[in-house]
Every structure is written in C-alpha cells, then in structure tokens.
Amino acid sequence: MKLTAIITFCVASLAASTNAYKIYKADVVNCRSTPSTSGKVVRTYKPSDNISLTCQTSGESIKGNSLWDKTTNGCYISDYYLKTGSNGYVAGKCGSSGGSSPSTGKIPGPIKDDYPYKGSCGGVDKWNYYKCQCTSFVAWRINSRLGVKYTNMYKGVNWGNAKTWDEAARGTGVAVNSKPVAGCIAQTNAGVYGHVAWVTKVSGNSVTIEEYNHGGTEKYSTRTVPKSTFNYIHIKV
Structure with missing residues (x-):
C-alpha cells in the first residue's frame, strides 16, 4: 500500500487524571511554570507526595524524555521523574491555553x-x-x-x-x-x-x-x- x-x-x-503518581529517580523535583527547565520554579515535590495530573504536553527533553506533566497545582514536572507506568500519555494532551484539549x-x-x-x-x-x-x-x-x-x-x-x-x-x-x-x-x-x-x-x-x-x-x-x-x-x- x-x-x-x-x-x-x-x-x-480529556478529564483530569484520577490517579495519583509518585516521584522517583530524585529526592526532590521542581515543578515549573512552563514545560522547560527555564520555567520558574512554582513548587517542589518529594517521593512521598501523591501527584495528580490535569494534562500532559511536550517540552524540553530531559534525559531523552520530552513529555511534561501538568499537575493539579498548575505547574509542570518532567515525566522522566514521575512514575506513571507508561512512557506515553496517561492524561489528556494540554491545549494551547495549558488545559485539556476540548x-x-x-x-x-x-x-x-x-x-x-x-x-x-x-x-x-x-x-x-x-x-x-x-x-x-x-x-x-x-x-x-x-x-x-x-x-x-x-x-x-x-x-x-x-x-x-x-x-x-x-x-x-x-x-x-x-x-x-x-x-x-x-x-x-x-x-x-x-x-x-x-x-x-x-x-x-x-x-x-x-x-x-x-x-x-x-x-x-x-x-x-x-x-x-x-x-x-x-x-x-
């Protein structure tokens, strides 16, 4: 063919993820204003935290992983550090406004x-x-x-x-x-x-x-x- x-x-x-995920591969991970290490640090997460997502998007590649996860706190963490059980999307893709695509x-x-x-x-x-x-x-x-x-x-x-x-x-x-x-x-x-x-x-x-x-x-x-x-x-x- x-x-x-x-x-x-x-x-x-397209709804926010109902699952809570854990940080791994680091003791503390920064959650940033944009899906990039150049984004402002809004807050930090520790391995003991339960993290829920609203959507995911592509951004700066971190150790070969360009997927970033937007948390319910409104900031982004590299998917490289979040244990979701998948190398791909587990939540809706973020739209241009930073929310889930309609x-x-x-x-x-x-x-x-x-x-x-x-x-x-x-x-x-x-x-x-x-x-x-x-x-x-x-x-x-x-x-x-x-x-x-x-x-x-x-x-x-x-x-x-x-x-x-x-x-x-x-x-x-x-x-x-x-x-x-x-x-x-x-x-x-x-x-x-x-x-x-x-x-x-x-x-x-x-x-x-x-x-x-x-x-x-x-x-x-x-x-x-x-x-x-x-x-x-x-x-x-």
Missing part, C-alpha cells in the same frame, strides 16, 4: 465511508498522500474527527509511508503504545509499505477499525481484530 502505515492515533480521556464531539464518530475522495482516486490529496490509500483516509479522519491539522509534514517531519508513522510519531513527541482507544490510529509495519487505520471501537482484547485499501483495492472496509495486531498512535492526547 503506497504511503500507508498502520499507526493508531488514540484519544484518551472534544470536537466527533470522536470516534459514525462508522461510515465519509472519505471525500471516494470514487475519485488517483493523484495526490491535499495532505500530500496518494488518494484512496490508507494513509490518505487516516489523514482525513485526523483532520475531520480530531480537529488536528495533520499533513505528511506534521510537526516538520515527513511521516511518509504507513510503515514509518510510528517512528515519525515518536520523533515528534506523539505517544505510540499498545493501548488502543476509540479515535486512535492503528499502525503496523507489516508488508512493504505498512498499514494504518482508524480505531472506531475497543472491546475487551479486540479493536474495530475502519480503513482504506485493505479489503479491496482503493476501497473502504471495516474489520475487528485482536489488539495485538497493531501499534497505536495517540495524536490527540
């Missing part, structure tokens, strides 16, 4: 072929993918359902074929893991070009996906498969 990678951009809860009310949306280029395949779409390929369909869903202005040069990086979407996601601070959520992108490196699809439902150990160019050449289809079939990209959270 040309320009097709199966990475799932998952949408997590829901569009369209996630994951109805299960239907709403792809704008159906029946008009051939050539390159406005997101710089080949029309009626899996990558083009998923790019459409990211824009229309997530409200994210995604293209093949998202965050200054060329995402290319589906096979390289996981690498591109990690390289731009987008979480990739094995935990699907309705509204994520499912991604696999299998095949020559890989494959991506839209996760529309998660049930037990299975996911239901919508996709293009899998069930038939340049055609829309749906299927339910084991969770382990894909990686999952969380572009909204």
Whole structure:
C-alpha cells in the first residue's frame, strides 16, 4: 500500500487524571511554570507526595524524555521523574491555553465511508498522500474527527509511508503504545509499505477499525481484530 502505515492515533480521556503518581529517580523535583527547565520554579515535590495530573504536553527533553506533566497545582514536572507506568500519555494532551484539549464531539464518530475522495482516486490529496490509500483516509479522519491539522509534514517531519508513522510519531513527541482507544490510529509495519487505520471501537482484547485499501483495492472496509495486531498512535492526547 503506497504511503500507508498502520499507526493508531488514540484519544484518551480529556478529564483530569484520577490517579495519583509518585516521584522517583530524585529526592526532590521542581515543578515549573512552563514545560522547560527555564520555567520558574512554582513548587517542589518529594517521593512521598501523591501527584495528580490535569494534562500532559511536550517540552524540553530531559534525559531523552520530552513529555511534561501538568499537575493539579498548575505547574509542570518532567515525566522522566514521575512514575506513571507508561512512557506515553496517561492524561489528556494540554491545549494551547495549558488545559485539556476540548472534544470536537466527533470522536470516534459514525462508522461510515465519509472519505471525500471516494470514487475519485488517483493523484495526490491535499495532505500530500496518494488518494484512496490508507494513509490518505487516516489523514482525513485526523483532520475531520480530531480537529488536528495533520499533513505528511506534521510537526516538520515527513511521516511518509504507513510503515514509518510510528517512528515519525515518536520523533515528534506523539505517544505510540499498545493501548488502543476509540479515535486512535492503528499502525503496523507489516508488508512493504505498512498499514494504518482508524480505531472506531475497543472491546475487551479486540479493536474495530475502519480503513482504506485493505479489503479491496482503493476501497473502504471495516474489520475487528485482536489488539495485538497493531501499534497505536495517540495524536490527540
């Protein structure tokens, strides 16, 4: 499949995290006004503190980890020092105002072929993918359902074929893991070009996906498969 990678951009809860996390790898950690060591120190946390989060965002890389956690105290600590049990997002992604990104009310949306280029395949779409390929369909869903202005040069990086979407996601601070959520992108490196699809439902150990160019050449289809079939990209959270 040309320009097709199966990475799932998952949408997590937009509410503040109900879990409390602990500091580790340090005796005291600074909580700053911005997600950077240049931000003003607002307060400090110790390993004995229980820390709840409102959202997470990318920022200055600390020992290879560019994720920062906004606490309920309104300041940011490097995720490197917080024991969340995950290398990716466990809370909603912070919006430009520093709060959780608002829901569009369209996630994951109805299960239907709403792809704008159906029946008009051939050539390159406005997101710089080949029309009626899996990558083009998923790019459409990211824009229309997530409200994210995604293209093949998202965050200054060329995402290319589906096979390289996981690498591109990690390289731009987008979480990739094995935990699907309705509204994520499912991604696999299998095949020559890989494959991506839209996760529309998660049930037990299975996911239901919508996709293009899998069930038939340049055609829309749906299927339910084991969770382990894909990686999952969380572009909204």
